[in-house]
Amino acid sequence: MSIASVNDVHHDRINGNRKLAAITEPLGLGIGSSRRLTPRELVFGEGDPRTHLYSVVEGVLCSYKLLSDGRRQIDAFYFAGEVVGIGVGGTHAVNAEAISPAVVRSVPIGTVDRMVHSRPEFGWALLEIASQQLAEASEHLLNLGKRSVNERVSAFLISLAERCEHAGQDNAAIVVPMTRTDMADFLGMRLETVSRCVNRFKWLGLIETPQPNLIILKDRPALEAMAGGESRPS
Amino acid sequence: MSIASVNDVHHDRINGNRKLAAITEPLGLGIGSSRRLTPRELVFGEGDPRTHLYSVVEGVLCSYKLLSDGRRQIDAFYFAGEVVGIGVGGTHAVNAEAISPAVVRSVPIGTVDRMVHSRPEFGWALLEIASQQLAEASEHLLNLGKRSVNERVSAFLISLAERCEHAGQDNAAIVVPMTRTDMADFLGMRLETVSRCVNRFKWLGLIETPQPNLIILKDRPALEAMAGGESRPS
DNA sequence: CGAGAGGTTGACTGATCTCAACCCCCGTGG
DNA sequence: CCACGGGGGTTGAGATCAGTCAACCTCTCG
Numbered sequence: 001m002s003i004a005s006v007n008d009v010h011h012d013r014i015n016g017n018r019k020l021a022a023i024t025e026p027l028g029l030g031i032g033s034s035r036r037l038t039p040r041e042l043v044f045g046e047g048d049p050r051t052h053l054y055s056v057v058e059g060v061l062c063s064y065k066l067l068s069d070g071r072r073q074i075d076a077f078y079f080a081g082e083v084v085g086i087g088v089g090g091t092h093a094v095n096a097e098a099i100s101p102a103v104v105r106s107v108p109i110g111t112v113d114r115m116v117h118s119r120p121e122f123g124w125a126l127l128e129i130a131s132q133q134l135a136e137a138s139e140h141l142l143n144l145g146k147r148s149v150n151e152r153v154s155a156f157l158i159s160l161a162e163r164c165e166h167a168g169q170d171n172a173a174i175v176v177p178m179t180r181t182d183m184a185d186f187l188g189m190r191l192e193t194v195s196r197c198v199n200r201f202k203w204l205g206l207i208e209t210p211q212p213n214l215i216i217l218k219d220r221p222a223l224e225a226m227a228g229g230e231s232r233p234s
Numbered sequence: 235m236s237i238a239s240v241n242d243v244h245h246d247r248i249n250g251n252r253k254l255a256a257i258t259e260p261l262g263l264g265i266g267s268s269r270r271l272t273p274r275e276l277v278f279g280e281g282d283p284r285t286h287l288y289s290v291v292e293g294v295l296c297s298y299k300l301l302s303d304g305r306r307q308i309d310a311f312y313f314a315g316e317v318v319g320i321g322v323g324g325t326h327a328v329n330a331e332a333i334s335p336a337v338v339r340s341v342p343i344g345t346v347d348r349m350v351h352s353r354p355e356f357g358w359a360l361l362e363i364a365s366q367q368l369a370e371a372s373e374h375l376l377n378l379g380k381r382s383v384n385e386r387v388s389a390f391l392i393s394l395a396e397r398c399e400h401a402g403q404d405n406a407a408i409v410v411p412m413t414r415t416d417m418a419d420f421l422g423m424r425l426e427t428v429s430r431c432v433n434r435f436k437w438l439g440l441i442e443t444p445q446p447n448l449i450i451l452k453d454r455p456a457l458e459a460m461a462g463g464e465s466r467p468s
Numbered sequence: 469c470g471a472g473a474g475g476t477t478g479a480c481t482g483a484t485c486t487c488a489a490c491c492c493c494c495g496t497g498g
Numbered sequence: 499c500c501a502c503g504g505g506g507g508t509t510g511a512g513a514t515c516a517g518t519c520a521a522c523c524t525c526t527c528g
Contacts, residue, residue, distance in 0.1 A: 046465075065376045066465035073379040075372045087365025088358060094372050116354050116361075123357030124322060124350055130364035131321025137371035138309050138328050142299045144378035145307040145422030149516065180475065188379030190517060195476055212475060231280075231300035383484070414507065424485060429508055446507060 032107040037061075037098035044085060045095045052106040054084040059102025060177045063094040064185065074186040076136060077178065079163060083129050088112075100177045144188045147228055152187045153197045155227040157207070161217055172220075176213045266341040271295075271332035278319060279329050286340040288318040293336025294411045297328040298419065308420040310370060311412065313397060317363050322346075334411045378422045381462055386421045387431045389461040391441070395451055406454075410447045 034057060037043065043054060046065060054061075061078040063085075075094055078084045084096050088109070098104075116123040143152050157174065165171045176183075184191040198215070201207045206223050208216040217223060268291060271277065277288060280299060288295075295312040297319075309328055312318045318330050322343070350357040377386050391408065399405045410417075414432075418425040432449070435441045440457050442450040451457060 063372070065372055067376070067380060068463035068465045070465075071380040071462075073376040075375050086361075087368060088361045089365050089369070093365075093369035113358070116358055118354075120351040120354050120357055123354055123361065124347070127320075127322045127350075127357065127360055127364060130361060130368065131323050131327075134321060134364065134367060134371065135323070135327030137368065137375065138297075138299055140375060141309050141371065141378060142301070142307040144375060145419075146301060146305040179473090185379075191475080192477085192518085193516060196516095199476075229302040231302045231304075413505090425506090426486085426508080427484065430484095433508075 032105040032111075034103055034105050037102045037104060039098055039100055041098050043096040043098070043104060044092050046092055048092050050085065050087060050089060050092055050109055052108055053086065053112050054096070054104045054106050056080050056082050056084065057103040057105050059098060059100045061096055061102060061104070062099050062178070062182065062186070063096045065094050072185045073188070074182060075140070076133070077186070079167065086126065086130050086133065099179075099182055142230075149187075149189055149193055149197055150200075150226055151228040152189070153183075153194065153201070154206075154223045156183070156187060157201075157215065157217065158220070158223055158227060160215075161220070172217045174215045174217070176215055180212070266339040266345075268337055268339050271336045271338060273332055273334055275332050277330040277332070277338060278326050280326055282326050283324060284319065284321060284326055284343055286342055287320065287346050288330070288338045288340050290314050290316050290318065291337040291339050293332060293334045295330055295336060295338070296333050296412070296416065296420075297330045299328050306419045307422070308416060309374070310367070311420070313401070320360065320364050320367065333413075333416055376464075383421075383423055383427055383431055384434070384460055385462045386423070387417075387428065388435070388440075388457045390417070390421060391435075391449065391451065392454070392457055392461060394449075395454070406451045408449045408451070410449055414446070 032055075037059070043061065044050075044052075056078050058080055061084055062074050063076055063078070064072050064074040066072050077099070078096075084104070085092060087093075112126075116126070143155055147155065160174050160176065161171065164174055169175075178186070180191045180194045184194045187194065198207070198209065201223075202209055204222075206217070206219045206226070208218055210216070266289075271293070277295065278284075278286075290312050292314055295318055296308045297310055297312070298306050298308040300306050311333070312330075318338070319326060321327075346360075350360070377389055381389065394408050394410065395405065398408055412420070414425045414428045418428045421428065432441070432443065435457075436443055438456075440451070440453045440460070442452055444450070
């Protein structure tokens with residue numbers, strides 16, 4: 001079972017190259033020690049030496065940076081199968097913590113080093129993951145820098161829905177694992193603004209929210225229009 | 235001379251792992267074809283197949299994404315020695331173009347692939363560059379998401395100054411290679427706002443601007459204070 | 469039952485955007 | 499020589515989107 005877990009197979013190819021499973025399993029790296037996390041529990045902190053590479057087995061993590069007055073910017077959320085803390089530099093540039101009960105698997109950086117040297121395609125695979133994360137960062141920068149609140153929230157909901165689809169879940173009903181505060185810190189706005197925006201979408205009939213953390217997309221095309229189209233050359 | 239160029243040696247270790255020179259030279263990859271670019275000339279576009287890896291020999295490039303209505307978000311600027319378009323996925327996620335007269339050196343992705351497989355430490359080095367760029371993206375996300383206009387502009391000026399220092403230039407006089415529009419598109423604001431902010435700093439005595447594209451930092455500590463300190467754990 | 473976390477809503481404020489005029493510089497061509 | 503036009507930059511006045519502050523609501527958990 002260290003080569004591949006049948007349970008994980010359908011998680012492969014999810015969201016391009018973001019998944020470690022797709023890389024580790026073909027390479028026989030189903031190893032590494034697991035750790036269970038409670039919500040808000042830190043995996044690593046900004047400035048910590050980079051000792052391990054982590055992948056999410058279960059639950060959701062996020063990475064973030066803080067300003068000295070407490071303002072927090074969440075860079076990314078990490079779902080099951082995704083890699084956190086990629087890189088090889090001396091220290092982590094961000095903090096990473098669980099936003100829900102979670103399980104992470106960690107691989108010592110020395111093991112990663114050996115893997116890269118013994119199997120160059122492993123290094124290649126890590127590069128694919130890194131470049132995928134860079135692409136997502138670009139998209140996020142576009143959101144924060146140029147999109148309005150409505151556009152950011154609708155783009156966020158759509159990307160959440162796409163992740164659910166790729167994970168084989170229902171395509172319209174999103175179980176939102178993060179709080180309004182987390183969404184706000186991710187989207188560069190205040191939690192009140194998130195709340196207002198989500199409820200505005202509800203009044204417009206674009207979504208339904210039976211519970212605060214369960215959002216059902218009712219009019220996906222309208223949401224996509226509201227997200228403000230990206231300019232994809234031809 | 236393909237192993238190491240004496241002229242480039244003092245560029246090594248600049249800004250962490252961002253430089254290709256530090257990697258390519260030890261590895262004997264001083265090769266690749268050069269191309270001269272005029273301002274606003276595109277190196278590659280979003281959605282283009284990733285055929286080459288580029289490094290800046292001279293001048294400054296930027297990478298950006300566009301919305302369909304023309305709004306533009308610049309992700310990063312790239313100075314001499316830095317790598318543009320890193321990654322191995324199928325297509326580029328961003329556009330890249332020159333913002334000044336520039337020269338880029340390009341290495342076919344197939345060559346990169348062979349390098350990674352023949353010399354695993356090359357893959358490792360590319361990972362270092364990618365993780366450095368991810369760290370910079372995190373910092374930029376923090377700027378866009380959580381900092382005010384004043385904070386963003388002062389943080390930007392300081393980071394420009396640090397780049398000049400690392401490049402061995404004067405530590406206080408910054409020759410700003412980009413226009414106010416470029417700065418605005420990078421910092422997530424309007425060019426008028428950039429202008430107002432820069433001039434506000436001038437009235438406050440924090441900087442001097444003999445010419446619009448020459449900024450002299452007069453009170454670095456005050457600028458750093460205005461940037462709003464990052465929370466670096468102990 | 470009380471306390472706290474998470475969420476919603478309202479009224480007000482204000483930072484930033486918008487629109488517009490204007491300036492300087494520089495190359496071009498009549 | 500000078501008129502012209504365009505790019506880049508500055509400045510002002512008004513509009514507005516999102517932030518701020520505050521009240522209140524629901525749930526859950528001791």
